[in-house]
Amino acid sequence: MHEITIESLMGDYRFALRCIRSMDDNHFLYLTPTEREKMRGRLVEETRQDHAFKLLALLDAALRNDFYQSRACRRGDPVSMLQRRLHTEFRNERRGNLRSMDVARRIAVDRILLAVEGHASPLAGAVKRDCRIARNYLPFLRWYPSRHSPPGPMPLVPDPEDLADLHQRLEEQVFDHDGRTV
Amino acid sequence: MTELENLLRQRLDERRRNHASHAGVRERWILECETVARRIADWLRPLEAKGYVDVSFVPTPIHEELLGDYEAQGVRLVFVDDRVLRLVPMARHVLGADGRIDVMSINVCLAMLIRRDGEWCFARREERTGPPLTWRFNRDTFHDFLLEFVR
Numbered sequence: 001m002h003e004i005t006i007e008s009l010m011g012d013y014r015f016a017l018r019c020i021r022s023m024d025d026n027h028f029l030y031l032t033p034t035e036r037e038k039m040r041g042r043l044v045e046e047t048r049q050d051h052a053f054k055l056l057a058l059l060d061a062a063l064r065n066d067f068y069q070s071r072a073c074r075r076g077d078p079v080s081m082l083q084r085r086l087h088t089e090f091r092n093e094r095r096g097n098l099r100s101m102d103v104a105r106r107i108a109v110d111r112i113l114l115a116v117e118g119h120a121s122p123l124a125g126a127v128k129r130d131c132r133i134a135r136n137y138l139p140f141l142r143w144y145p146s147r148h149s150p151p152g153p154m155p156l157v158p159d160p161e162d163l164a165d166l167h168q169r170l171e172e173q174v175f176d177h178d179g180r181t182v
Numbered sequence: 183m184t185e186l187e188n189l190l191r192q193r194l195d196e197r198r199r200n201h202a203s204h205a206g207v208r209e210r211w212i213l214e215c216e217t218v219a220r221r222i223a224d225w226l227r228p229l230e231a232k233g234y235v236d237v238s239f240v241p242t243p244i245h246e247e248l249l250g251d252y253e254a255q256g257v258r259l260v261f262v263d264d265r266v267l268r269l270v271p272m273a274r275h276v277l278g279a280d281g282r283i284d285v286m287s288i289n290v291c292l293a294m295l296i297r298r299d300g301e302w303c304f305a306r307r308e309e310r311t312g313p314p315l316t317w318r319f320n321r322d323t324f325h326d327f328l329l330e331f332v333r
Binding site: 023025026027028029030031032033034036039043 | 246247272273275276277278279282294296305307310311312313314
């Protein structure tokens, strides 16, 4: 089984799209040409949503991991300090003595992003915007697994290409502790 | 100008020929739908006479890119337990066949009747994009289908 990375997921996504687009008429027997195009469109949309979900899950994991590492590695940069404060705050809110790993697992990623967004200096407007975009995409991550019993309207579905770009920018600007721009 | 005129005349002739041929295809398809509807009504006549099922013909409006707007005969079966089965003509131009009638209950397509090589047969899609399962359409297979539906 290959390693799941942004690049491998994007590769899989492009491959799936190529397969759907090259499906010949034998895959659509007895459909009208209009029904065939609708079916092809549905398959493309489902593939888009599947991959958006996986990419968003990866982004969620990367943010949690960065949050955890900030404390585990005792990093001293401003964003890490902020994350450590958030860590303590969250731990105090909860009963029991949560392990660091559990704090990272349970805290809402929304909250981590909101903290980074609030911290970002006026010069780092792009980071603020990216955190806001990531927060707007997160409802899809929670909605998608239970979409067959929808509790509400469908949230914004991010494009896999946009998510890959967003992930790369966050990696460079937020996860890269030596060259952080926030 | 003469060359342009010639070209346009050719196109017009071609269009008229296509139109005439499409009209023929449409008329034959409408007739085939009607034949299926009548055949089913004949098969069910004994049950209808006993009041177990009500058979009615339902004209179905269809729009197809090549054939335009037209109506074809569908069938509505209402069983004694109020369950309804509809045979709805869908289109003459479908991929891999010469016409399709959907067999529907409420809004779910339970099976299809497709016309292939001059014969009608049942078809059912087991997977979304896999080859549909097909079997013959005759009095016995229709009877079996209804038995499964009523059960």
